[in-house]
Amino acid sequence: MVAGPPAIIVHSLAQALVAAEAAAALGKPLTLRSAPGAGGTVGVGWFASLGAVLAERFPDLELTLVLDCADEAGTALGALRRGLKAVRVAVPEETRAKLEALAGGYGARLDDDDRPALDLSQSLVERGGLVEQADLAARCRDWLGRHG
Template identity: 40%
Template sequence: MSAGAGQRPADRDGGISPAVVVHAPAEAALALELAGPAGVVLLSAPGAAGSLGPAWFLALVAAAAAARPGVPHLAVLDCADAPGHALAAIRAGLRAVVLAPCPAFAAVAGAAAECGAAVWPTRPPALDLGRLDLGKPGGRAKLAGWL
């Protein structure tokens, strides 16, 4: 969750807010716009921590949040099965990461908890915005329906 974004929109156990996979700031901004006060989980593509890194994902989310201030959101970076990427993401400021079960999972989860972050063993159900044409009413309607 970004600072000043309001209440945390998702608890992995409670599944309060829906998740969307975002690939660009414009997708994330539209998700924030349509989610409104209910909030949304902004999820990276699978394994994005290894290819794009936490700084890129945080910048994407920050740009979207600047365009739609005040909307609750939680940025979640998928780290595949790479505990080093998960630790780097938490160090960079992400409050939640996806880390596939691996020998270091418990240690990473413990370190994350000390920082107030969460480590999820699986990706939540999510609508991949890269597969929609958000410039057309049908794409926007599908996103709005998901949220």
């Protein structure tokens, strides 16, 4: 069984800040997941920095960050070494077992939460690319109110 609320998938610092503000206002824990494959595209450092910004701005927020590394085992390992506590990775079972053992040594885990997640990029698609911050905040509050 997966602990914590279902994830909100963010594609930018602005989206992460909106989600964190909504969770903090509601007094709810927050699980933020990167976009699929973000470990290899925007990088481990970017996601770790996003976490540092959120921790500084919302010190009382119970926050879980999950970096999606697609099928890149090396990127997942780099994320664990960088201090991220949860990564998603789609690799063969033998490789996954090795990564799980390594993750445990770092006090981290591999994420396999298959529950639906709120992808904030969907807000952009539904509105033709134009979405206001208030709309994102409302979507986050609604999601967290129903699932958090």
